[in-house]
Amino acid sequence: MSLLDETIATIAPAHEGAIADARARQARMTKPAGSLGVLEDVSVQLAGLAGECPPPMPEPAALAIFAADHGVHAQGVTPWPQEVTAQMVANFLAGGAVVNAFAAQSGADVVVVDVGVAAELDEVPGLLVRKVRSGTADMATGPAMSQGDAIQAVETGIEVARELVESGHRVLLTGDMGIANTTASAALICAFTGADPADATGVGTGIDPATHARKVEVVRRALDPHRPDAGDAIGTLATVGGLEHAALAGFVLGAAALRVPVVLDGVIAGAAALVAQALAPDCVAACVAGHRSSEPGHAIALEHLGLTPLVDLKLRLGEGTGAALALPLVQSAVRALREVATFDSAGVTEKA
Amino acid sequence: MSLLDETIATIAPAHEGAIADARARQARMTKPAGSLGVLEDVSVQLAGLAGECPPPMPEPAALAIFAADHGVHAQGVTPWPQEVTAQMVANFLAGGAVVNAFAAQSGADVVVVDVGVAAELDEVPGLLVRKVRSGTADMATGPAMSQGDAIQAVETGIEVARELVESGHRVLLTGDMGIANTTASAALICAFTGADPADATGVGTGIDPATHARKVEVVRRALDPHRPDAGDAIGTLATVGGLEHAALAGFVLGAAALRVPVVLDGVIAGAAALVAQALAPDCVAACVAGHRSSEPGHAIALEHLGLTPLVDLKLRLGEGTGAALALPLVQSAVRALREVATFDSAGVTEKA
Numbered sequence: 001m002s003l004l005d006e007t008i009a010t011i012a013p014a015h016e017g018a019i020a021d022a023r024a025r026q027a028r029m030t031k032p033a034g035s036l037g038v039l040e041d042v043s044v045q046l047a048g049l050a051g052e053c054p055p056p057m058p059e060p061a062a063l064a065i066f067a068a069d070h071g072v073h074a075q076g077v078t079p080w081p082q083e084v085t086a087q088m089v090a091n092f093l094a095g096g097a098v099v100n101a102f103a104a105q106s107g108a109d110v111v112v113v114d115v116g117v118a119a120e121l122d123e124v125p126g127l128l129v130r131k132v133r134s135g136t137a138d139m140a141t142g143p144a145m146s147q148g149d150a151i152q153a154v155e156t157g158i159e160v161a162r163e164l165v166e167s168g169h170r171v172l173l174t175g176d177m178g179i180a181n182t183t184a185s186a187a188l189i190c191a192f193t194g195a196d197p198a199d200a201t202g203v204g205t206g207i208d209p210a211t212h213a214r215k216v217e218v219v220r221r222a223l224d225p226h227r228p229d230a231g232d233a234i235g236t237l238a239t240v241g242g243l244e245h246a247a248l249a250g251f252v253l254g255a256a257a258l259r260v261p262v263v264l265d266g267v268i269a270g271a272a273a274l275v276a277q278a279l280a281p282d283c284v285a286a287c288v289a290g291h292r293s294s295e296p297g298h299a300i301a302l303e304h305l306g307l308t309p310l311v312d313l314k315l316r317l318g319e320g321t322g323a324a325l326a327l328p329l330v331q332s333a334v335r336a337l338r339e340v341a342t343f344d345s346a347g348v349t350e351k352a
Numbered sequence: 353m354s355l356l357d358e359t360i361a362t363i364a365p366a367h368e369g370a371i372a373d374a375r376a377r378q379a380r381m382t383k384p385a386g387s388l389g390v391l392e393d394v395s396v397q398l399a400g401l402a403g404e405c406p407p408p409m410p411e412p413a414a415l416a417i418f419a420a421d422h423g424v425h426a427q428g429v430t431p432w433p434q435e436v437t438a439q440m441v442a443n444f445l446a447g448g449a450v451v452n453a454f455a456a457q458s459g460a461d462v463v464v465v466d467v468g469v470a471a472e473l474d475e476v477p478g479l480l481v482r483k484v485r486s487g488t489a490d491m492a493t494g495p496a497m498s499q500g501d502a503i504q505a506v507e508t509g510i511e512v513a514r515e516l517v518e519s520g521h522r523v524l525l526t527g528d529m530g531i532a533n534t535t536a537s538a539a540l541i542c543a544f545t546g547a548d549p550a551d552a553t554g555v556g557t558g559i560d561p562a563t564h565a566r567k568v569e570v571v572r573r574a575l576d577p578h579r580p581d582a583g584d585a586i587g588t589l590a591t592v593g594g595l596e597h598a599a600l601a602g603f604v605l606g607a608a609a610l611r612v613p614v615v616l617d618g619v620i621a622g623a624a625a626l627v628a629q630a631l632a633p634d635c636v637a638a639c640v641a642g643h644r645s646s647e648p649g650h651a652i653a654l655e656h657l658g659l660t661p662l663v664d665l666k667l668r669l670g671e672g673t674g675a676a677l678a679l680p681l682v683q684s685a686v687r688a689l690r691e692v693a694t695f696d697s698a699g700v701t702e703k704a
Contacts, residue, residue, distance in 0.1 A: 030443055031450050032557035036673075037646070037666025079703040087700040091382055096693030098383050104691075105684045205384035206703070294389070311681070312664060314389030321388075328680040329663070332457045339456075341448030348439040351431040351558070 003155045004250070007280075010257040014048030014285040021053035028342040032351070038308055039333035042288060046334055049259050049286055054338040058171035058261050058330055061108035062164040063320045064251060065092055065099065065175035066157065068116030068243035069135030071144065072222070073180040077215040078204060080179045082135075086119040088177050088319075093126050098317060099175055102324035108173055110320075113160055115153050116178075116243030130156045132243055139187065139222040143239045150238040150246050154275075157250025158257075165258050172255045172262045173290070173327060174269040175320025176244045182295060185271035187219045187240035189297040191228045192274040193304045200297035202267070205316065233278035241275065248272035249279070256283035263330060265323040266293035266315070270301030277305060288330055291315060291322030355507045356602070359632075362609040366400030366637040373405035380694040384703070390660055391685035394640060398686055401611050401638055406690040410523035410613050413460035413679055414516040415672045416603060417444055417451065417527030418509065420468030420595035421487030423496065424574070425532040429567040430556060432531045434487075438471040440529050440671075445478050450669060451527055454676035460525055462672075465512055467505050468530075468595030482508045484595055491539065491574040495591045502590040502598050506627075509602025510609075517610050524607045524614045525642070525679060526621040527672025528596045534647060537623035539571045539592035541649040543580045544626040545656045552649035554619070557668065585630035593627065600624030601631070608635035615682060617675040618645035618667070622653030629657060640682055643667060643674030 001009070022044040027033050034040065047053040067089050073082045091097045092112050095104075103110045113128045114121050118135035121127065132153045136144035145153075164172055178184075182204035189200045197219040203212055228236035237246055249272045255262035256276075264273055264287055276283045289302055291311035302309060310326040343350050353361070374396040379385050386392065399405040419441050425434050443449045444464050447456075455462045465480045466473050470487035473479065484505045488496035497505075516524055530536075534556035541552045549571040555564055580588035589598055601624045607614035608628075616625055616639055628635045641654055643663035654661060662678040695702050 029450070030440070030448060031669050035557060035667065035669040036450065037668070039665055039667070081701050081704070084701055087698070088382070091693060091698045091700055094693070094698065096382060096691075096698050098381070098388065098688050098692050101688040101691045102684045105680060105687050205387060310665065313391055313662065313681075315387065315391070316389070317383050317387040325681055325684055328457060329665075329677055332454045332677055335457050336450050336453040339448075339453045340450050341443060341446070346439070346443045346446065346448045348443055349433050349436055352433070 007158050007253050007257045011280040011282050013282045015051035018051050018053045019048040022047035029340045030346050030348045042333040043337040060169050061171045062169040063103050063108045063110050063173035063175050064160050065112045066115050066244035066247040067177040069118035070180040070242055071136045071138035072183050074138050075140050075218045077183045078180050082179050085179045086117050099319035099321050102321050106324045106327040115247045139240045140218050145238050147234055147238045150234050153243045153246030154250035157247035158254035161251045161254025165260050173323035174248050174265045176268040176318055178244050181242050181268050184242040185267045186297045187222050188271040189301050191236045192230050193300050195300045202295035233275050237275050245272040249275035252276040256286035262286050263288045263290045263323040263326055265320045267295035267298035270298050290326035359510050359605050359609045363632040363634045365634050367403035370403050370405045371400040374399035381692045382698050382700045394685040395689040412521050413523045414521040415455050415460045415462050415525035415527050416512050417464045418467050418596035418599040419529040421470035422532035422594055423488045423490035424535050426490050427492050427570045429535045430532050434531050437531045438469050451671035451673050454673050458676045458679040467599045491592045492570050497590050499586055499590045502586050505595045505598030506602035509599035510606035513603045513606025517612050525675035526600050526617045528620040528670055530596050533594050533620050536594040537619045538649045539574050540623040541653050543588045544582050545652050547652045554647035585627050589627050597624040601627035604628040605635055608638035614638050615640045615642045615675040615678055617672045619647035619650035622650050642678035
């Protein structure tokens, strides 16, 4: 049995008893019922994932930035040169990127994983070189990668999730780097949700209207006439996905199989989670949507996943920044369920 | 010169030079321009408040919970008995409330201030007894308090802000406790923004439609026929406000005078900030809206203040919970401005 098949087979539904216990405890805590809004749902979800109420604190945290390049860059879908992917990897390793600042503030360890950067990178502390290939092929003219490459990248993500949990981490956060990866994200979102490219394709890190129009057409061309079959998740991933999307899908599956929560960043993670959901629908029970980015496709993906984003501040950076910002909210939600007194224990009168 | 007058006179506009420096630095940081959304604005605002770029890290943090009772409770505007105010003060001091869990997660010190609880409370560690009076009078039948009481409560809030900054805190968070205080908040919001009681009055911690209708009528009766003059902030506060609103208004003014940021919690803080804004419009430069609560009046208050909430998760608890959740976001915003590399320093190519 392959690592992927074994992982999928391990993923099980949330534990209904723990969910019921968490809901009952939320109702007895010294606060009006329901007054913690979305955070009550998060705490209940993580109890269901852990299979116990209260669930363990989601800490320590690890944020994995999967980096890869994209052949579709050749279509002129972004004003950023492709070498920025490798330059930003160096920036992450030097601690100079926004995700470094946010992860440090939230107390998350950062690891960078090269799953397909189109440059030779040396393995140094903080960087795992697990390159499947040097970037994808141009999906506008053919499949982005072979199914074998896609599976290898997915399994790389599973392995990274396993390694991070083995090293003691109890919550995983998704990060990504890959110039042109919002184009692949839009294509994946269209393939899995049926959305039209014009609705799912955004301005990414910032492009002019002409470039945006070209980007929409590139996504449309990649999907037509051989529109990938959403029922064939690996085939779809190979046709229009990126190597970091594949690895992120595996990262989500790996976390879910280990029943460890995974905080999703933005549109790239959302697109990858659609792949994971197609492979193992129950994996969504492990997913918390860290934030909603400005990319229109992200909202479409979140709706398809049935996830409510925790942070919604018009961020459109990626890297894992939205996941890092959301981590303290997730931890606060669980901490409340674990530590807050009940009406009985605190001697507080309930409402009439 | 009174403490209030002196404080108002000290509050000055944001520093334009530091704002320009912060905007320029955001544009050179290794990320697409504007990609941090609302958090870029927060970092720029705090640079303007500090008068230097980058501004100091907003830490350590102190969350002050101002507690008081409300004579309008007699009108049946809430199903919660009045003694819950004092019981929750005990819960805060025992560390059993949601705000304790959230503040612990965010690393904020908690102090409770009795500015008007209708019960005798002993000064113990963590509780400052600064009672102005044992709760307000019923605003449905007359002024909630005298103008002298209102000023004394405002000055209490200024003093608490000063004490917390003197003890080394570099960011203040608002908290509150007072059964029936969403009724007073709605009245203040109507008085300062011109909103209709039907639009600004919500279900608070949870009430049935009949109670809600009564609550709207109570707010309307308190405002008519002697509708308070929004130009007379202290008079309006005395007529329909609460002692914790008064203290919170002073807390905001005190923070602004010391050029220390203050993270506002929900609708009670929003109503109090309207009082502060009326007294010293420049104080809003020190205010960050921690979250948007479910109370409809809160959105009205935030719009009048010109503030964008950081957290929007359907919370309706008060206590300072929304401010505590927002603190790491504020710190992340400043940390990014302080620590992220520029394109030049990191050797990252800018977009074409």
